[in-house]
Amino acid sequence: MKAPVVLKSGKNFYLVSEFSGELHTHKGIIRLEELKEKDFGDTIRTHLGVEFKILPFRASDFFRLFKKAPTPVMPKDIGMVIAHAGLQPDSLIFDAGTGSGVTAAYFAYFNKYGEVVTVEKRPEFAKVARENFRMAGLKNIHQIVGDAVSIADCFKKEFDLVFLDMKNDVEMVPKAHSMLRQAGFLAIYNPYIEQTRAVYEKMLDAGFKDVEAFEAIKVNLEFKRVGTRPFVNIFHTGYIVMGRKV
Amino acid sequence: MKAPVVLKSGKNFYLVSEFSGELHTHKGIIRLEELKEKDFGDTIRTHLGVEFKILPFRASDFFRLFKKAPTPVMPKDIGMVIAHAGLQPDSLIFDAGTGSGVTAAYFAYFNKYGEVVTVEKRPEFAKVARENFRMAGLKNIHQIVGDAVSIADCFKKEFDLVFLDMKNDVEMVPKAHSMLRQAGFLAIYNPYIEQTRAVYEKMLDAGFKDVEAFEAIKVNLEFKRVGTRPFVNIFHTGYIVMGRKV
Amino acid sequence: MKAPVVLKSGKNFYLVSEFSGELHTHKGIIRLEELKEKDFGDTIRTHLGVEFKILPFRASDFFRLFKKAPTPVMPKDIGMVIAHAGLQPDSLIFDAGTGSGVTAAYFAYFNKYGEVVTVEKRPEFAKVARENFRMAGLKNIHQIVGDAVSIADCFKKEFDLVFLDMKNDVEMVPKAHSMLRQAGFLAIYNPYIEQTRAVYEKMLDAGFKDVEAFEAIKVNLEFKRVGTRPFVNIFHTGYIVMGRKV
Amino acid sequence: MKAPVVLKSGKNFYLVSEFSGELHTHKGIIRLEELKEKDFGDTIRTHLGVEFKILPFRASDFFRLFKKAPTPVMPKDIGMVIAHAGLQPDSLIFDAGTGSGVTAAYFAYFNKYGEVVTVEKRPEFAKVARENFRMAGLKNIHQIVGDAVSIADCFKKEFDLVFLDMKNDVEMVPKAHSMLRQAGFLAIYNPYIEQTRAVYEKMLDAGFKDVEAFEAIKVNLEFKRVGTRPFVNIFHTGYIVMGRKV
Numbered sequence: 001m002k003a004p005v006v007l008k009s010g011k012n013f014y015l016v017s018e019f020s021g022e023l024h025t026h027k028g029i030i031r032l033e034e035l036k037e038k039d040f041g042d043t044i045r046t047h048l049g050v051e052f053k054i055l056p057f058r059a060s061d062f063f064r065l066f067k068k069a070p071t072p073v074m075p076k077d078i079g080m081v082i083a084h085a086g087l088q089p090d091s092l093i094f095d096a097g098t099g100s101g102v103t104a105a106y107f108a109y110f111n112k113y114g115e116v117v118t119v120e121k122r123p124e125f126a127k128v129a130r131e132n133f134r135m136a137g138l139k140n141i142h143q144i145v146g147d148a149v150s151i152a153d154c155f156k157k158e159f160d161l162v163f164l165d166m167k168n169d170v171e172m173v174p175k176a177h178s179m180l181r182q183a184g185f186l187a188i189y190n191p192y193i194e195q196t197r198a199v200y201e202k203m204l205d206a207g208f209k210d211v212e213a214f215e216a217i218k219v220n221l222e223f224k225r226v227g228t229r230p231f232v233n234i235f236h237t238g239y240i241v242m243g244r245k246v
Numbered sequence: 247m248k249a250p251v252v253l254k255s256g257k258n259f260y261l262v263s264e265f266s267g268e269l270h271t272h273k274g275i276i277r278l279e280e281l282k283e284k285d286f287g288d289t290i291r292t293h294l295g296v297e298f299k300i301l302p303f304r305a306s307d308f309f310r311l312f313k314k315a316p317t318p319v320m321p322k323d324i325g326m327v328i329a330h331a332g333l334q335p336d337s338l339i340f341d342a343g344t345g346s347g348v349t350a351a352y353f354a355y356f357n358k359y360g361e362v363v364t365v366e367k368r369p370e371f372a373k374v375a376r377e378n379f380r381m382a383g384l385k386n387i388h389q390i391v392g393d394a395v396s397i398a399d400c401f402k403k404e405f406d407l408v409f410l411d412m413k414n415d416v417e418m419v420p421k422a423h424s425m426l427r428q429a430g431f432l433a434i435y436n437p438y439i440e441q442t443r444a445v446y447e448k449m450l451d452a453g454f455k456d457v458e459a460f461e462a463i464k465v466n467l468e469f470k471r472v473g474t475r476p477f478v479n480i481f482h483t484g485y486i487v488m489g490r491k492v
Numbered sequence: 493m494k495a496p497v498v499l500k501s502g503k504n505f506y507l508v509s510e511f512s513g514e515l516h517t518h519k520g521i522i523r524l525e526e527l528k529e530k531d532f533g534d535t536i537r538t539h540l541g542v543e544f545k546i547l548p549f550r551a552s553d554f555f556r557l558f559k560k561a562p563t564p565v566m567p568k569d570i571g572m573v574i575a576h577a578g579l580q581p582d583s584l585i586f587d588a589g590t591g592s593g594v595t596a597a598y599f600a601y602f603n604k605y606g607e608v609v610t611v612e613k614r615p616e617f618a619k620v621a622r623e624n625f626r627m628a629g630l631k632n633i634h635q636i637v638g639d640a641v642s643i644a645d646c647f648k649k650e651f652d653l654v655f656l657d658m659k660n661d662v663e664m665v666p667k668a669h670s671m672l673r674q675a676g677f678l679a680i681y682n683p684y685i686e687q688t689r690a691v692y693e694k695m696l697d698a699g700f701k702d703v704e705a706f707e708a709i710k711v712n713l714e715f716k717r718v719g720t721r722p723f724v725n726i727f728h729t730g731y732i733v734m735g736r737k738v
Numbered sequence: 739m740k741a742p743v744v745l746k747s748g749k750n751f752y753l754v755s756e757f758s759g760e761l762h763t764h765k766g767i768i769r770l771e772e773l774k775e776k777d778f779g780d781t782i783r784t785h786l787g788v789e790f791k792i793l794p795f796r797a798s799d800f801f802r803l804f805k806k807a808p809t810p811v812m813p814k815d816i817g818m819v820i821a822h823a824g825l826q827p828d829s830l831i832f833d834a835g836t837g838s839g840v841t842a843a844y845f846a847y848f849n850k851y852g853e854v855v856t857v858e859k860r861p862e863f864a865k866v867a868r869e870n871f872r873m874a875g876l877k878n879i880h881q882i883v884g885d886a887v888s889i890a891d892c893f894k895k896e897f898d899l900v901f902l903d904m905k906n907d908v909e910m911v912p913k914a915h916s917m918l919r920q921a922g923f924l925a926i927y928n929p930y931i932e933q934t935r936a937v938y939e940k941m942l943d944a945g946f947k948d949v950e951a952f953e954a955i956k957v958n959l960e961f962k963r964v965g966t967r968p969f970v971n972i973f974h975t976g977y978i979v980m981g982r983k984v
Contacts, residue, residue: 079329192965228931438719473684571821
């Protein structure tokens with residue numbers, strides 16, 4: 001068993017990235033060296049005797065365990081991008097607007113045999129993301145602190161997927177077109193309708209094909225003794241505009 | 247450039263799995279040998295002079311180009327499963343209810359460095375799927391024609407993900423629990439609410455954790471000169487119930 | 493029993509506005525004089541012996557039986573306006589953009605002890621609407637053929653509800669404010685988001701309070717032997733912006 | 739100007755049913771006799787000098803100002819029932835499951851020239867409703883404290899609309915059929931899917947036609963400086979099953 005691992009007790013989750021030192025939980029202290037002799041599915045006890053299950057770290061944990069920026073892209077949205085792009089796990093991905101790193105980490109995880117280049121302008125966010133990537137043990141992320149629009153010209157026809165979650169996304173569209181391999185995808189995330197329209201139209205201008213704008217609404221079913229009913233936690237997160245360089 | 251490739255002209259798409267013989271399209275005949283000297287992004291002409299663009303085959307093409315069963319699982323739904331399970335590309339996946347093979351093909355594509363075992367009871371569907379997998383050039387799918395419930399006992403704690411789109415899904419739940427590795431996921435797809443509730447409750451009984459039932463509704467934005475408005479092609483496809491073996 | 497009545501056989505409906513002459517249906521000819529001796533709930537036969545049930549004409553029949561303009565406002569949307577405005581049945585209503593008259597007819601029906609003034613620029617639509625109102629036997633609709641924006645100044649603080657489904661709705665907003673009684677409501681219907689925003693902002697400028705923009709999505713449940721699932725016939729029709737003169 | 743009136747200051751609303759005594763608000767005390775000389779649209783001041791606008795009481799205020807039971811039927815749902823039934827304002831309505839009286843009050847308000855009979859089993863709810871009706875000045879509501887199923891047999895073919903929001907709704911369905919006039923409507927409100935299916939099937943059994951089950955989802959648009967986005971306050975409230983006695 002190798003780090004990172006997740007320790008779970010009820011609704012509480014902790015991410016452990018090294019098997020040394022102590023972890024102070026709300027239910028007592030765990031000596032992390034003990035993890036060395038354990039296996040996934042085993043339990044470990046705090047000094048108060050509370051048991052935690054040991055689980056492998058999964059992509060779905062990024063959302064729960066990362067230090068987050070105000071509006072992270074959610075798993076449902078990343079799943080839509082991956083499925084519609086038909087992402088293969090040995091791709092080269094460009095992610096502009098690292099934020100806290102949730103999206104880059106998701107991509108790096110699925111794209112395990114490829115690489116992710118992520119760019120963030122604001123050093124304070126880049127720092128949070130760097131720590132998140134380190135905790136998650138992800139080695140295939142290359143972080144750049146800088147302006148994606150300026151940096152874009154350094155890359156030529158190399159990327160399989162460009163993902164944008166950044167302010168200047170309209171300006172970035174033609175540069176993304178240059179950066180993509182033949183048949184590569186551009187996906188742009190945006191919470192607002194006007195900006196979504198602006199990038200949609202810029203993508204058509206820039207020559208992208210099969211351009212589509214959509215959102216994914218996750219509707220849960222609640223099963224109670226008295227009956228079943230739908231519920232929604234967050235109705236709208238953001239729109240995704242996707243197109244292909246053909 | 248290697249097969250399979252996709253030939254695209256406007257809204258018409260053709261999947262080419264061998265670079266020999268002729269392809270009869272609605273816009274004329276293409277001599278497929280010519281593809282040997284071409285590259286992605288090049289064009290090829292029919293005997294009528296109509297041009298087709300040459301594109302790599304992507305997961306998103308399964309849905310468009312496969313011979314389909316009546317109600318295939320859609321990309322949005324597969325994206326939700328992949329994102330929520332945090333699938334890694336070197337996993338072992340069990341897929342029960344092959345149907346026409348769309349789901350298994352998607353999984354095989356993302357899970358490029360892993361394997362997919364897919365089981366189908368009805369030989370006529372298995373045959374369609376086999377042909378689809380061959381056309382798509384997927385080597386990491388293992389097809390079994392038989393009853394998933396009976397076969398399940400042959401596998402022990404080996405799978406990272408079990409996906410069910412089959413009639414006897416309730417009966418299959420405890421067997422799926424036995425087949426999964428620690429921290430593996432079970433995902434069950436079902437169009438109807440009553441059956442969704444039945445598998446949800448069976449999953450709780452069988453000891454799955456973090457069990458959740460949901461659907462993903464894809465809402466598109468249409469950008470016309472006169473204004474923007476939302477539209478939906480298909481509101482409801484199916485519910486997904488997911489849980490984790492912890 | 494008085495006209496208008498509705499004759500129903502299976503999925504076929506006919507609106508009868510006079511008890512004289514013949515009605516040629518797909519299932520044979522009905523002599524309408526026979527209706528004079530009948531009552532609601534009775535049946536009447538065609539010369540081929542097919543039975544039709546005799547029903548009173550209801551607001552819900554406008555949508556089915558009227559000659560329609562391309563995008564009529566639907567019952568769900570009219571219901572939202574009536575409920576949110578708290579319409580009383582002795583109100584004075586101004587309806588601009590008569591179209592085929594579905595909305596005016598609905599209002600006239602609920603507002604049985606009040607009056608509806610409806611304005612339409614295009615004489616050909618006004619003519620269709622006039623015929624529809626006559627067929628429905630509605631006496632409390634006053635039709636004006638002309639430009640709502642110009643006519644507006646003739647009315648002063650008299651209306652309880654102003655409803656707009658017209659091109660120049662932004663221009664009409666301040667005039668609507670002048671036309672409304674204290675605590676009256678303005679409701680504006682618009683299929684597109686940009687125009688919806690424009691009227692929303694104009695309403696705030698014009699001094700309307702409690703301004704809100706929304707749509708109503710009708711999700712049906714389909715109950716089949718094999719199970720229950722949601723379905724949607726038309727996802728998006730239009731947005732409604734409502735505000736109150738306070 | 740006659741009671742009831744609504745006093746509004748910003749987001750605060752008060753319902754005043756008599757023009758005597760004092761009203762203690764969060765912004766000071768109002769002497770209600772002063773209202774006798776005022777008109778709608780005027781303002782009245784508290785002893786602290788804070789101004790309140792005087793507004794007529796509207797149906798939309800029931801939802802805001804009534805003492806409420808746990809899950810009141812919302813305006814959007816009542817609007818759907820009124821629009822789909824094509825309710826006329828001189829109808830006879832039967833409302834079973836008074837609760838806090840929101841629905842009965844709405845019906846009484848629209849149905850100003852008709853009557854509403856409302857039945858509630860639990861005396862404590864009936865008492866809250868009675869007080870609400872008195873405050874709202876509604877004279878055309880007849881309250882019965884008792885069991886709707888037992889009482890139903892006392893009424894024969896008299897009602898234009900029967901509305902049920904009660905536990906024993908399935909049992910009530912055939913009785914509702916007997917109580918309705920020819921072409922009258924039954925509408926049943928239910929938060930849960932299983933119960934919705936049960937009443938739907940019972941309505942078909944009982945001979946109702948054009949039976950339909952649906953919910954109305956209200957999606958708002960939020961217009962911010964940075965852009966427009968949809969939001970939903972409450973996704974699911976309840977399903978409505980409607981059918982007609984033909």
